[in-house]
Amino acid sequence: MKPKKLAAFKGFKRAFFSFRDLHLTYHQSSADINGPPMGSFSLKGCEVTPDVSVSQSKFHIKLLVPSAEGMVDFVLKCDTEHQYARWMAACRLASRGKSMAYASYQQEVDSIKNLLKMQSAGNGRENGGGSQHQRKAQPVKLPNDFNVDEYVSSRYVKRARSKQALQQRISDAHSNVKSLTSTEAKLQYIRAWQALPEHGIHYFIVRFRNGKKSDLIGVASNRIVKLNMDNGESLKTWRYTNMKKWHVNWEIRHLKVQFEDEDIEFKPLSADCKVVHEFIGGYIFLSMRSKEQSQTLNEELFHKLTGGWI
Structure with a gap:
């Protein structure tokens, strides 16, 4: 693991990691597992970004973890594709408030492995940490x-x-x-x-209430994220699972979103507030649908979520 704030120090610090529920804990070695950990943090609400190069055997997981001091960056380095797929799947689920016991964990692992397989196709490298050799296609x-x-x-x-x-x-x-x-x-x-890290994210330039300058936000399928306009890095994340309600003030074209721990209010500058509102409502509507539930389209609920007053 290497905190990005300490990126001036070359290399990674090896530690023994364990995943329990939504928490990532690490000890100096497996022999210290029963002692106090070197560190532990919850991944709920964090940003998970892949940093992978199969040809270079680079399997990194970038984590942007919320803390009392703000967002903290960590980089986890996995040794093999198999290890990376399992840990990446666990981190993604934890960021959404779900543990590895969730039904879609294995599906997440398989999806990540399929993406790695596509990236490594045709280069004849060893797969899964060297246990099986791929046959190079013509x-x-x-x-x-x-x-x-x-x-x-x-x-x-x-x-x-x-x-x-x-x-x-x-x-x-x-x-x-x-x-x-x-x-x-x-x-x-x-x-x-x-599987792309920015899949499903739509970007809008906004001005937050009492803000003096414009900001960049991204509206994704499970969260709203505030981004650095210069380099695109995540600054803060608000997840729909913590959302209580949202409301559009049509007179001043402001959109107010209430979360469990804070409220945010902003005015979209690059698009009409109706567009941003419809993205949020549409994504929440999609999140309420699943394979286990009836897929019959509830038009009344859809129009309620995208109609302006929630």
Whole structure:
């Protein structure tokens, strides 16, 4: 583990971690498990971001943990893909107030493993910490007039060693999915898209009540997050699970959200307040639907949640 505030110190400090309910606790070693821990913190309401490079065997988990002093950054380093998938799934569930006993834990693990498998496709590296060797698929021959700039963002083209190397990566990745059916390819694309750290987040420039300058917020499927406008880092998170109610003042175009520990009020500047309100109401409506419940669309509830007065 390495706190980002101590990032000037190179390397990570190895410790023995244990996960219980929503709390992450660490000791100097497994022999000290019955003694006082070196540290412990709750992951409920934290931000969980992957920092992974399969080709470099880099499996990091970035945590932005709420505390009395504000948000604290931690980086957890996992040794293997299997370890990373289990811990990442546990951290994601804990951030939503759910433990590893929750029914979707294994589904989270499998989803993360599938994403890692897609990233490692075609490079012939060892999978799962070296226990099983992948068979390298035959690269796909791309057309002679294939232009990388038409398929890849310019910022990634600039970061690549060369366009030829980038083209080879595309060929290798394509070889791993060429045998999929159309439906399988679409589902795999959706899973990869959903695993992205910024999946489902919509950004708005707002001015908080009594604020002197504009701020950036993101409205996601399970939270509202205040972001640093310069680098996009999370500054504060408010989760819907702690929300009591929200209200739109149509006269001054303000949106007020009441949480268990505080209230926030802001005026959207980059969009009408109705748009922000509909995103929040829509996401809450989706969170109330599950596979275990009836999927019949409750239009009355949907219009109530997105109609302006809750």
